[in-house]
Amino acid sequence: xxxxxxxxxxxxxxxxxxxxxxxxxxxxxxxxxxxxxxxxxxxxxxxxxxxxxxxxxxxxxxxxxxxxxxxxxxxxxxxxxxxxxxxxxxxxxxxxxxxxxxxxxxxxxxxxxxxxxxxxxxxxxxxxxxxxxxxxxxxxxxxxxxxxxxxxxxxxxxxxxxxxxxxxxxxxxxxxxxxxxxxxxxxxxxxxxxxxxxxxxxxxxxxxxxxxxxxxxxxxxxxxxx
Amino acid sequence: xxxxxxxxxxxxxxxxxxxxxxxxxxxxxxxxxxxxxxxxxxxxxxxxxxxxxxxxxxxxxxxxxxxxxxxxxxxxxxxxxxxxxxxxxxxxxxxxxxxxxxxxxxxxxxxxxxxxxxxxxxxxxxxxxxxxxxxxxxxxxxxxxxxxxxxxxxxxxxxxxxxxxxxxxxxxxxxxxxxxxxxxxxxxxxxxxxxxxxxxxxxxxxxxxxxxxxxxxxxxxxxxxxxxxxxxxxxxxxxxxxxxxxxxxxxxxxxxxxxxxxxxxxxxxxxxxxxxxxxxxxxxxxxxxxxxxxxxxxxxxxxxxxxxxxxxxxxxxxxxxxxxxxxxxxxxxxxxxxxxxxxxxxxxxxxxxxxxxxxxxxxxxxxxxxxxxxxxxxxxxxxxxxxxxxxxxxxxxxxxxxxxxxxxxxxxxxxxxx
Numbered sequence: 001x002x003x004x005x006x007x008x009x010x011x012x013x014x015x016x017x018x019x020x021x022x023x024x025x026x027x028x029x030x031x032x033x034x035x036x037x038x039x040x041x042x043x044x045x046x047x048x049x050x051x052x053x054x055x056x057x058x059x060x061x062x063x064x065x066x067x068x069x070x071x072x073x074x075x076x077x078x079x080x081x082x083x084x085x086x087x088x089x090x091x092x093x094x095x096x097x098x099x100x101x102x103x104x105x106x107x108x109x110x111x112x113x114x115x116x117x118x119x120x121x122x123x124x125x126x127x128x129x130x131x132x133x134x135x136x137x138x139x140x141x142x143x144x145x146x147x148x149x150x151x152x153x154x155x156x157x158x159x160x161x162x163x164x165x166x167x168x169x170x171x172x173x174x175x176x177x178x179x180x181x182x183x184x185x186x187x188x189x190x191x192x193x194x195x196x197x198x199x200x201x202x203x204x205x206x207x208x209x210x211x212x213x214x215x216x217x218x219x220x221x222x223x224x225x226x
Numbered sequence: 227x228x229x230x231x232x233x234x235x236x237x238x239x240x241x242x243x244x245x246x247x248x249x250x251x252x253x254x255x256x257x258x259x260x261x262x263x264x265x266x267x268x269x270x271x272x273x274x275x276x277x278x279x280x281x282x283x284x285x286x287x288x289x290x291x292x293x294x295x296x297x298x299x300x301x302x303x304x305x306x307x308x309x310x311x312x313x314x315x316x317x318x319x320x321x322x323x324x325x326x327x328x329x330x331x332x333x334x335x336x337x338x339x340x341x342x343x344x345x346x347x348x349x350x351x352x353x354x355x356x357x358x359x360x361x362x363x364x365x366x367x368x369x370x371x372x373x374x375x376x377x378x379x380x381x382x383x384x385x386x387x388x389x390x391x392x393x394x395x396x397x398x399x400x401x402x403x404x405x406x407x408x409x410x411x412x413x414x415x416x417x418x419x420x421x422x423x424x425x426x427x428x429x430x431x432x433x434x435x436x437x438x439x440x441x442x443x444x445x446x447x448x449x450x451x452x453x454x455x456x457x458x459x460x461x462x463x464x465x466x467x468x469x470x471x472x473x474x475x476x477x478x479x480x481x482x483x484x485x486x487x488x489x490x491x492x493x494x495x496x497x498x499x500x501x502x503x504x505x506x507x508x509x510x511x512x513x514x515x516x517x518x519x520x521x522x523x524x525x526x527x528x529x530x531x532x533x534x535x536x537x538x539x540x541x542x543x544x545x546x547x548x549x550x551x552x553x554x555x556x557x558x559x560x561x562x563x564x565x566x567x568x569x570x571x572x573x574x575x576x577x578x579x580x581x582x583x584x585x586x587x588x589x590x591x592x593x594x595x596x597x598x599x600x601x602x603x604x605x606x607x608x609x610x611x612x613x614x615x616x617x618x619x620x621x622x623x624x625x626x627x628x629x630x631x632x633x634x635x636x637x638x639x640x641x642x643x644x
Contacts, residue, residue: 017247017250019247019251019620019621019623019624020624021414021415021416021621021624021625021628022403022414022415022416023412023413023414023415024403024406024412024413024414024415046635059417059611059612059613059617060567060612061567061568061570061573061574061608061612062611063570124379125378125404125561125562125566127404129403129404131403131415132635133635134414134624134625134628134635134636134637135635135636135637136251136624136627136628136637136639137636137637137638137639138247138250138251138253138639139250139639140246140250141250156243157243158243158244158247160247
């Protein structure tokens with residue numbers, strides 16, 4: 001993976017877009033919690049990223065109950081609401097890296113296993129299937145010159161653009177910051193209030209339509225107060 | 227064949243952003259020669275997909291063609307056996323069957339050799355043309371096997387043979403993760419889609435809908451329940467009749483079982499006769515064997531329905547479910563294949579295991595019109611956001627860019643030299 005932010009030398013922000021295509025994760029599926037734990041230990045971190053973060057941009061039903069696939073599987077296939085709730089509250093972006101996230105999920109699963117008197121297996125067809133995705137990033141042709149352009153052009157940005165710059169950026173950058181913030185930090189017309197406001201957004205538990213509204217509202221609030 | 231439409235005509239439905247994304251993605255693929263190969267020009271979901279996908283890929287600057295393999299009845303009996311075997315039916319493959327299959331494909335290959343050898347990308351749809359790769363040692367492009375059917379539990383004998391043919395492909399595509407079989411190359415997941423501008427899905431006036439109901443003598447003074455599908459045992463039309471007979475003990479309704487045959491499906495006639503027999507004593511069951519171009523009729527039947535049924539016991543993706551959801555109809559569907567991807571209990575429909583389960587859920591919805599309407603609205607939104615052909619095309623383009631870049635997991639198009 002190429003790790004980089006979108007800051008350009010002349011302070012322009014090149015707006016990108018991305019698409020993903022889902023592929024099989026390369027580990028066997030899990031039919032019960034014990035197998036899930038075993039697979040979690042060995043699966044690629046791309047699988048963890050897919051099941052926690054790429055759920056937003058793949059074509060699937062936007063289940064309002066849980067944001068990650070592990071919680072959904074626990075709730076609807078294992079029918080273990082306790083486990084589903086514990087997995088459901090995990091915010092993957094709060095971990096410093098995906099290995100730490102892996103450790104936390106395994107911890108939760110192990111803890112749950114220790115409380116169960118028997119291990120329930122799901123019927124064929126309901127297994128947890130590990131997936132990952134291939135990503136293609138491309139130009140949109142849109143370039144932002146000054147911070148105020150961000151509010152101007154946000155309504156025209158695709159959901160996948162927002163995903164790429166606001167969420168996926170945190171995976172590809174060492175300081176785990178979104179691309180907008182990174183750009184604004186180094187811009188001569190830097191507006192610290194915007195940067196602070198962006199950092200306050202609790203984005204993981206909302207979908208991308210909601211994220212767009214929240215971003216627009218947040219920026220408008222800052223502009224109005226200014 | 228339906229008339230080709232331009233990308234511009236999809237702007238209103240999918241939005242300008244979606245169309246612009248396709249243009250940007252395809253910049254890296256201009257002039258690439260893409261060949262799609264399948265076994266029928268009409269009938270079934272694959273032909274429907276290729277009917278729109280090929281012209282749109284061409285409009286985006288790819289040099290795309292679609293070729294169909296030809297064969298006699300014996301050949302299609304074998305490929306039907308492959309199809310059934312891939313869907314889990316026990317099938318015995320004899321040497322004679324294999325010889326008939328391979329000899330026919332060799333004849334087809336002679337006809338298509340130049341096109342296949344020169345292509346940059348070849349998509350082989352379903353098992354029927356799968357053996358082409360072995361016959362094409364001088365190929366220069368990437369070959370992808372696109373499996374549209376539910377291959378989650380294939381007959382061991384059939385899969386052993388098909389696997390020996392597809393194992394050397396550069397990649398394969400399945401409609402759902404559960405359908406994928408262990409193969410040594412990357413396996414991608416692309417769900418199919420529907421075309422909102424096609425005759426089968428475009429808006430219709432109430433007058434047009436009434437005319438079609440009158441044509442087939444279907445009363446509309448009681449709820450209409452419809453299953454649209456080929457007359458195929460995996461679609462369980464007899465189970466639908468059983469569910470209906472249970473339902474009308476308490477609620478008056480009409481049942482429409484509408485379907486057609488396809489040129490590669492010799493078993494359809496047998497199943498159709500069984501359905502006719504099961505329905506012969508009930509005037510409220512309407513069994514319609516429709517020609518493959520009856521798109522408007524199917525559109526009208528789905529729109530006239532209160533609830534749509536797809537009680538399959540094996541299913542590929544189930545585009546008829548997607549079509550019904552688009553028309554704001556909750557669907558009662560079998561808990562199998564791609565139907566599971568589309569029906570979410572209490573949101574877009576209900577997944578059921580038995581005829582009794584289907585009858586129970588139909589009853590529930592007929593008694594609660596508010597819930598029925600609410601689910602219909604969620605269903606439509608779900609389809610618009612996930613199953614339009616623009617999303618489908620975008621995923622194919624994403625795969626092609628990925629293949630061009632040797633299947634790197636992360637491609638930055640402006641900086642890649644591939």
